Amino acid sequence: MASAGTLDTLELYWFALDLAPAAVAGLRGLLPAEECARADRFLMPEHGRRFTVAHARLRALLAARLHAAPRELRFTHGPQGKPALEGAPLHFNLSHSAGYGLIGIHPQRELGVDIEIERAQLDVLGLARRFFTAREAAWLAALPDEARRRGFSRLWTCKEAWLKADGRGMAVLDHVEVELGAGGARLRMEAARRCPEQSGHPLPPIEARPQATSGSDPAKSGEPPRTLAAPAQEWFVRELDLTAGYAAAVVQAEPPAAVTVVRLGTEMELPPAVLNPSASLAAAGPPPSTTTSAP
Ligand SMILES: CC(C)(COP(=O)(O)OP(=O)(O)OC[C@H]1O[C@@H](n2cnc3c(N)ncnc32)[C@H](O)[C@@H]1OP(=O)(O)O)[C@@H](O)C(=O)NCCC(=O)NCCS
Numbered sequence: 322m323a324s325a326g327t328l329d330t331l332e333l334y335w336f337a338l339d340l341a342p343a344a345v346a347g348l349r350g351l352l353p354a355e356e357c358a359r360a361d362r363f364l365m366p367e368h369g370r371r372f373t374v375a376h377a378r379l380r381a382l383l384a385a386r387l388h389a390a391p392r393e394l395r396f397t398h399g400p401q402g403k404p405a406l407e408g409a410p411l412h413f414n415l416s417h418s419a420g421y422g423l424i425g426i427h428p429q430r431e432l433g434v435d436i437e438i439e440r441a442q443l444d445v446l447g448l449a450r451r452f453f454t455a456r457e458a459a460w461l462a463a464l465p466d467e468a469r470r471r472g473f474s475r476l477w478t479c480k481e482a483w484l485k486a487d488g489r490g491m492a493v494l495d496h497v498e499v500e501l502g503a504g505g506a507r508l509r510m511e512a513a514r515r516c517p518e519q520s521g522h523p524l525p526p527i528e529a530r531p532q533a534t535s536g537s538d539p540a541k542s543g544e545p546p547r548t549l550a551a552p553a554q555e556w557f558v559r560e561l562d563l564t565a566g567y568a569a570a571v572v573q574a575e576p577p578a579a580v581t582v583v584r585l586g587t588e589m590e591l592p593p594a595v596l597n598p599s600a601s602l603a604a605a606g607p608p609p610s611t612t613t614s615a616p
Pocket residue numbers: 372375401402403404414415416417418433434435436452453476477480481484485486488489490491494
């Protein structure tokens with residue numbers, strides 16, 4: 322029987338997307354016809370190959386847990402396009418950027434993951450003024466030049482992982498504010514104050530979560546009280562330092578009991594816990610390519 326730890330383990334898998342042609346061809350065999358057709362519609366063949374690898378990895382990981390064939394899995398999509406497994410209570414999220422992909426899986430709760438390549442040519446301050454809260458933009462502007470691109474990517478991936486966990490898309494972007502401190506990232510839920518040049522728009526309500534806790538006390542910090550769309554709450558966010566030149570993050574509404582991070586190899590080999598879904602990654606201890614950490 323599975324232990325409670327198994328049931329509350331957040332599993333993260335990251336992997337290279339640029340594989341040898343023979344490996345891509347093998348992975349393509351895990352996709353159903355409609356996903357092969359989607360891969361073939363990319364204008365750049367490289368993008369189609371990356372799509373194939375990412376979606377084959379996702380199907381293989383999920384199918385192993387469900388004792389199903391990867392190409393037989395069926396997905397449904399939320400109003401903003403968030404995919405979910407049809408008829409199976411297993412939560413997952415996929416992200417891919419340039420040469421790398423990231424997949425998160427949790428047996429009980431929604432999650433969002435994001436991986437982004439750090440792009441050299443971005444106008445990070447312009448984008449921050451457009452998409453970030455005033456406080457986030459000010460934090461970024463105060464960084465030394467050489468640290469700003471990394472800071473931008475860290476903020477961006479934390480925000481986007483939250484957007485993807487929430488599933489409602491860009492309309493709720495200003496419900497979340499990221500604080501990057503010495504202890505790592507924190508997320509604040511609020512109708513964040515936006516930069517002056519941004520036009521306001523009515524915010525959809527945030528669902529109240531009973532486990533909500535407030536991390537900061539405005540009275541003590543000297544900040545003006547905020548008008549919240551829902552009680553302040555703190556989500557679990559974890560930044561992932563996976564490989565040079567990329568930022569990545571994962572978000573869940575509640576902290577999991579354990580987090581495992583596995584790098585998948587270029588072959589289609591899978592870690593033992595995936596081949597044997599009843600085994601606990603946390604209890605069994607990590608395979609060589611795995612790091613395990615408490616949240
Ligand atoms: C889904 C979304 C949130 C992420 O897009 P992205 O960064 O381009 O792509 P990612 O690789 O991280 O994620 C894509 C995957 O997420 C999943 N996905 C799609 N819609 C989703 C949604 N609404 N919620 C969660 N996951 C979603 C899919 O598996 C998708 O894979 P696919 O495109 O190969 O089918 C995108 O639709 C979006 O709205 N982006 C807004 C970007 C932005 O301005 N962010 C501001 C951050 S400050």
